[in-house]
Amino acid sequence: MSLQRLTALRALMASQPNPLAAYIIPTADAHNSEYISPADARREWISGFTGSAGTAVVTGARALLWTDGRYYTQFANETDPAVWTLMKESLPETLTMEKWLTANLVSGDLVGVDPHTISREEWNNLQTNLIRSKMALIAVEKNLVDEVRIQMNDPPPARSRNEIIPLPIKYTGKAAGEKIQELRAKMAEKKAAALVVTALDEVCYVLNLRGSDIEYNPVFFAYLLVTPTSVVLSCSHTLSDSVLDQLKSERVDITLAPYESITETLTQHAKKVAESERRPIWLSSEASEAIHSAASGMTVLKRPLDLISEVAPVALMKLIKNEVELQGFRACHIRDGIAVIRFFRWLEQNVKESSVSEVQAADKLLEFRKEEADFMGPSFETISGTGPNGAVIHYTASRTGPQHVISPKHMYLLDSGGQYRDGTTDITRTRHMSKASPEQRDAFTRVLQGQMMIGSALFPRGIKGNVLDSFARKALWDVGLDYAHGTGHGVGHFLNVHEGPSGVSWRPYPRDPGLRPAQILSNEPGYYKVGEYGIRHEDLVEIIAVTKDSDHPKAKGLLGDFEGCGVLGFRTLTMVPHQRDCINVELLNDFELNYINNYHKTVLETVGPILKERGLMSDLQWLENECLPLVRA
Incomplete structure (x- = not known):
């Protein structure tokens, strides 16, 4: 099946408006989660490798997968050696993904990736290396593995929207409203117009809520946009009375927005900020390229907003x-x-x-x-x-x-x-x-x-x-x-x-x-x-x-x-x-x-x-x- 899936993917790469010489398939989902939902298991589906870390690269003739020493034996057990090549990250002689691409592609080649599955930091590093070799990195908004799965009548499973549960203060030790006030104080120090929280565990931590959308991880699919006067939760779950009651008791006034509309939510927010003080937007450097682009208003503003892209303040709080x-x-x-x-x-x-x-x-x-x-x-x-x-x-x-x-x-x-x-x-x-x-x-x-x-x-x-x-x-x-x-x-x-x-x-x-x-x-x-x-x-x-x-x-x-x-x-x-x-x-x-x-x-x-x-x-x-x-x- 791996060869059949690769063949279909290569055909789709070649049929793009700008044909791709290579397509990158990270393990990560849109939140850069380590453990992912079956809905996001694209690298596993295309390769057969089930390890929790690794990045696949598919070209017209080669299929490679970079992973670390935890998974070498597992990779050998799960993949077809006639089709897939293991790139051992732990070995100093192994070329990095960007070095391999620049060494094996030719000038003018295009490399594609879903911008929701790669961080801004990774995007910039890869883009810089490709430009030096007169190649280009292309954002492919519709994930090609998802498209291939649909073509082969094996579509990705539906994204989970399981029950969200409140975690009382007797377990958390700090009210959600207090955490948000601390974040707003940090935003004021940074002179930031907003904080975008993208990691699922960080959303759960701030709001004192837990879920079960990813097996073994008590998280739910959502984004959080915190401004000096509002808290916008982008998720498609129904919030129970117990969740709403706890949020109210912990002094959090939530505005809900659909999960799938996060880029539109951020783009519209960027337009509003640009019309006033044009202060920067604060977000994690591990947030996706797609989120960075939307938060800055890249597609709607002649002069996009500045971004503060660094270690997320929520990550440091919950540490x-x-x-x-x-x-x-x-x-x-x-x-x-x-x-x-x-x-x-x-x-x-x-x-x-x-x-x-x-x-x-x-x-x-x-x-x-x-x-x-x-x-x-x-x-x-x-x-x-x-x-x-x-x-x-x-x-x-x-x-x-x-x-x-x-x-x-x-x-x-x-x-x-x-x-x-x-x-x-x-x-x-x-x-x-x-x-x-x-x-x-x-x-x-x-x-x-x-x-x-x-x-x-x-x-x-x-x-x-x-x-x-x-x-x-x-x-x-x-x-x-x-x-x-x-x-x-x-x-x-x-x-x-x-x-x-x-x-x-x-x-x-x-x-x-x-x-x-x-x-x-x-x-x-x-x-x-x-x-x-x-x-x-x-x-x-x-x-x-x-x-x-x-x-x-x-x-x-x-x-x-x-x-x-x-x-x-x-x-x-x-x-x-x-x-x-x-x-x-x-x-x-x-x-x-x-x-x-x-x-x-x-x-x-x-x-x-x-x-x-x-x-x-x-x-x-x-x-x-x-x-x-x-x-x-």
Whole structure:
């Protein structure tokens, strides 16, 4: 099917009023979402590759896909190598997309892209490179993949318009009206006529609303236009009385506009602004080229409005959690820990007594999570991988194909998370179902050493997250091992499990404002032996300020505060033990041995009493055994 679809797309490219030599198909939707709706899964449809990141380029003779090291194995499993070429972004010798285009096309060629699916920043970079080579970038308003799907009687599914729900202030800690007033104060400082909010999680955050239009992400399709006197919500959902009542109680007066008319809404607003003070419009640099063009009035004004295109102020606001949000994160991780602990006790017993498939395991974990208060659903599709499948970093167990049984002879990797009204969880634990080999125990321990090195790190306030990345890799690097993904990502509060603009990775986060207290990040080093097994340990951590009196394993050794910058560290939120039998104690130094024992002691003291109170004695006994202190022989 991939070749048939490419053939139809190439015919459509050639039939354009200005024939295209190349067409770009990003993963992103019109909101630059990481996880997208089936209605926007154009790159997946054309290529067969289901990974959450990647950009396809189709020319008359070639079809290429750029993606990073998380997906190399997955790409090989899902695409036709006779049709598609993998461009490995992680390798220094791989040409970037713009360099490949300028090297393989000829002067005068036109490159097309849907301007709703590419950011202004990406557009400008690509356009500049093409112009230098006497080529041009063309905005194709009607998405050609959508057009091909219609031609082939396989149209895109309808865009979801699921129920929008209010999130009360007891969970959010701040009224929507207060957030809007803070944004208006920032607009006044920028002398901006309006703020355009395009990221779906940012719209939800500002209004204290949640949805379910994209699976696992509690968001709904909408745009928000904030002016000094109005708030315009562009969405095609019906707002319930409970939503309207909460907005009113939180002092938000909403004007509704259709979702599909956002460019017209922004264009008309630009005309009004141009007739008065001609102040600039403020929006995220990650907003699409189409939104930038409409907000400036590009098509209707002789002199378009100036734009302030930078990191979105809402992204920076929601990055720092308030005390209510932090308390929610701490509480939901205890409940989530209970579910995961119960699951692993159940899995250990049932793998020995009967066959359990990867899908059955994921479903059983969901059952346990559903028993916990305020659970709203998984925060992403559970990665349940046994043996070689654990080495596929973003593996998905198929429900329709052959079912892989979790073997007692293999390592098993489980990466999962939950959406709760009071927070979001993301945890990975790797366990061997019987006895790990010496090689596996060594790798397991080195990955754990990296996680502990991050978890115990002290660093200056405001440092960029990428500076910490090497800490997680050192024990692996010492023996020539590594992993092809970042070490940590931000996490939203009952929002997207991956939240920018901060993170910890070997690649810098370009918009990272620097680490501050009250941020939530993941801590997840790994190691993957393709074809055999995968290992990843993931906790969520809260950034805290550290002094000599803090509850931090390195606090007492402090001699300064980075010349007044302030000292930061991490507090681990995740409450699930690591498998004792997979830890090679001889590799641990005294600090690491104490660290893991203290962590297990904290897990037992936090979760154990709740299990006892609920009469879950088998689970309690399992937890007590897993949390026994490790000692050297």
